[in-house]
Amino acid sequence: MEKRVVFQNRFLPYLLVAPQIAITLVFFFWPASQAVVQSVLREDAFGTTSYFVGLENFQLLFEDEYYANSFKVTALFSTLVAVLGLSISLLLAVTADRLIRGTMVYKTLLIWPYAVAPAVAGALWGFVFLPGPGVFAWLLGQMGVNWNFHLNGNQAMFVIVVAATWKQISYNFLFFLAGLQAIPKSLIEAAAIDGAGPFRRFWTIVFPLLSPTLFFLIVVNVVYAFFETFGVVHSLTRGGPAKSTEILVYKVWYDGFEAQDLGGSAAQSVILMAIVIGLTVVQFRYIERKVHY
Amino acid sequence: MKTERISARPAVSKLAMALLVGGALVAGSASSALAQAQNRIELQWWHAMTGALNERVNEIADGFNKGQDKYKVVAVNKGSYPETLTAAMAAYRAGKGPHIVQVFEVGTGTMMASRAAIKPVYELMAQNGFKFDPGSYISAVTGYYSTSDGKMLSYPFNSSTPVMYYNKDAFEKAGLDPNKPPRTWQEFEPVLRKLKASGSTCPFQSNWQTWIQLENFSTLHNVPFASKSNGFDGFDTELMFNSPLHVRHISNLAGWMKEGLMVYGGRKNEPNAKFVSGECAIHMESSAGYATFARGAKFKWGIAMLPYYSDVQGAPQNSIIGGASLWVLAKHKAEEYKGVAQFFDYLSSTENQVWWHKVTGYLPITSMAYETTKAQGFYAANPGTDTSVQQMAIKPPTANSKGLRLGNFVQIRDVMDEEMEAVWSGKKSPKEALDTAVERGNRLLRQFERDAKRS
Known part of the structure; x- marks a missing residue:
């Protein structure tokens, strides 16, 4: 028997969602609308004069080859971070799931990096990779690699990918582990009795059953790589050398705060907003359908 | 177990008491300082000097504040040069801009273009009755921050070459x-x-x-x-x-x-x-x-x-020079501008210029300060410290080197x-x-x- 609770008062539901809506309006819609307004204006840095310029800010952006470059950099960076982060943490979770002793210690240690702020993570990896005295840089030097990520774009990309991935592994690991533990043991045992080896069991049973978790994590990781890696980039490479690590959010910040080009920066925010909306629609409309819940 | 818990309680309350008393003391001293400062006009000076230079800046503000009782210059570090500039811009937009902001030399063009937001220094000094003789300044330094016809727009604070x-x-x-x-x-x-x-x-x-x-x-x-x-x-x-x-x-x-x-x-x-x-x-x-x-x-x-x-x-x-200059922002009260002008006058005194030049290595901005430093034997005792001034003044600047x-x-x-x-x-x-x-x-x-x- 189903029992439905219905609010008798017509206004009560609105009242109950009102705080949520107010917060959304003040903290999300209002700033977003400000960005849209700003993106069609050009202003001097102090805001004493302001002119409507239509789509000039957007036009300037698309004429700027470094904006296209920033897209490429972001695509490469987020793909690497998501793929590496997800596969490493899946491997760690699968192995942790099979552990019998010391699980707690192992799990706790793996969660630590998540508590480190992005800027601090950046600084830590900065020391490790510091050309000259850095541990990793020294090791590479011993192997004859000419290591200087302040001058070499590929090396700089490598460094920010490592730092950003390292920070996200804990989070992915937690969700994968929870997902793995939710898979009924009986299914795996039945497969084992039928003669399926560990790899076969993983690919035919565990992995498909894990796909909702995987889908969720893909969304979270892409969003992370797009928007939350600013601290890592800022503290490690500042977008350099020669813009080879200038991801989209970094460019928004640089153009707005360093270059005082508010119109251009706002136009980029608007484009970013469109990208996020697009990504979300694609992910939930098309990919989610292929995922078993 | 029980006794432990009981004995712990007084300790906690003692700590709370101490905190309360301490808080009251701090609040008390703060309010008396506030009372003292209340009859003074506060002038906000936002700057980007860190480390030892930050201390020097505070010494300058202290020196000025002790020398008169009408104004109080409050020196506030706002981070790096770009951060300081951004902070000032945001504050100005919100109607809370500082009186004086230190802007690095590459920001000069941006500041000049924001004509409505700034108060040119030559205008400030003239309006407040301070004699401001451009001839007494080292033109290689002040020229960087002046219009083509020699009107000083911002006050050269820390210049180096x-x-x-x-x-x-x-x-x-x-x-x-x-x-x-x-x-x-x-x-x-x-x-x-x-x-x-x-x-x-x-x-x-x-x-x-x-x-x-x-x-x-x-x-x-x-x-x-x-x-x-x-x-x-x-x-x-x-x-x-x-x-x-x-x-x-x-x-x-x-x-x-x-x-x-x-x-x-x-x-x-x-x-x-x-x-x-x-x-x-x-x-x-x-x-x-x-x-x-x-x-x-x-x-x-x-x-x-x-x-x-x-x-x-x-x-x-x-x-040519690098470093930063002090810009005065618009939209402040006339009496506050009077204080800013007085502060710049204080900064320009030979005594202060010589001190600043000697402790920081930044260039003096008046010829008098250079001559005095020389007469004191500072350059002879510290060979090389006048290299910068000589290099800047080696020939009169041309259109290519202003x-x-x-x-x-x-x-x-x-x-x-x-x-x-x-x-x-x-x-x-x-x-x-x-x-x-x-x-x-x-x-x-x-x-x-x-x-x-x-x-």
Whole structure:
């Protein structure tokens, strides 16, 4: 028997969602609308004069080859971070799931990096990779690699990918582990009795059953790589050398705060907003359908 | 268990009491300080000086506050130069702008373009009855922050010019005369080779490559860095630092780097550490680096003027300044402006100028301050400290060497850095990189010109 609770008062539901809506309006819609307004204006840095310029800010952006470059950099960076982060943490979770002793210690240690702020993570990896005295840089030097990520774009990309991935592994690991533990043991045992080896069991049973978790994590990781890696980039490479690590959010910040080009920066925010909306629609409309819940 | 818990309670309450009392004491002292300050007019001074310089800035504010009882200058550090500027802009938009803000020299064009937001210093001084004789200032310093007809727009606070520091011990080890640093770039290369042969892993490095190796390089050789007197005569200026002379210089540097005669250590002042540690023998850095080296270097070192190509006619011309100036923001009360004017007058006093010049290595801005420092025997006792002033005043500035006045200069510097790094990493030829930098920089200048024309 189903029992439905219905609010008798017509206004009560609105009242109950009102705080949520107010917060959304003040903290999300209002700033977003400000960005849209700003993106069609050009202003001097102090805001004493302001002119409507239509789509000039957007036009300037698309004429700027470094904006296209920033897209490429972001695509490469987020793909690497998501793929590496997800596969490493899946491997760690699968192995942790099979552990019998010391699980707690192992799990706790793996969660630590998540508590480190992005800027601090950046600084830590900065020391490790510091050309000259850095541990990793020294090791590479011993192997004859000419290591200087302040001058070499590929090396700089490598460094920010490592730092950003390292920070996200804990989070992915937690969700994968929870997902793995939710898979009924009986299914795996039945497969084992039928003669399926560990790899076969993983690919035919565990992995498909894990796909909702995987889908969720893909969304979270892409969003992370797009928007939350600013601290890592800022503290490690500042977008350099020669813009080879200038991801989209970094460019928004640089153009707005360093270059005082508010119109251009706002136009980029608007484009970013469109990208996020697009990504979300694609992910939930098309990919989610292929995922078993 | 039980007894423990009971005994713990009084301890907790004692702690709470102590906190309460302490809080009350702090609040009490704060309110009395507040009462004292209430009849004073507060003047906000936002600056970007950190470390030892931050302390000096506080000393200046303290000195001014103790000398009179009408105004109180509150010096607040707002982070780096760009952060300070951004903070001031945001505060101004919110109607809470500081009275005085320290802006780095590359922000000069941006400040000038925001005409409605600033109060020019010459106007401020005149309106408040302070005699302000432009002739008593060192024009190579003040010219950077003045209009073409000599009206000072912002107050030059910390100005420096690049000089060459060299490790005398390393020179001796290489069999070079420690009192004869290379004077020209032609003499430079053999010196670097000797240093390398003596085992130096870093014969030469430079801080601030754009400022020293391109901007000051241009003025020292009396060649334009940009058209229209480096931007002084109009926003329709175009960059010109891709001349054969510039290409020649950058090619030389790139060649030296390849051979290990020069080491690249970063865009800003990161390379300082390698000079202080004794690893690098020759180091180009602002004259304000003096304090750092005087404290940190455990070897004999000297200061010399920047080298030049002796086959270029007119070289050496003067070098130009870097650093920052103090801008006064608009929309404050007349009586507050009176205080700001009085504060600038205080800053300009010979006594303060001499002190500031001696403790920081920044340039004095009045000729009187220079003469006084000289008469006190400071330069004789600290050889090399007057190199900066001499290099700036070597010849009267020309249209090519008055200074630089470019819009979007922060980004243009970044563009120059990026393209130069492309040369150092072997990705681009010097000519290709400088051409690209000029082309990209010109686009930024055009954007600035469009914006400036609208307002």
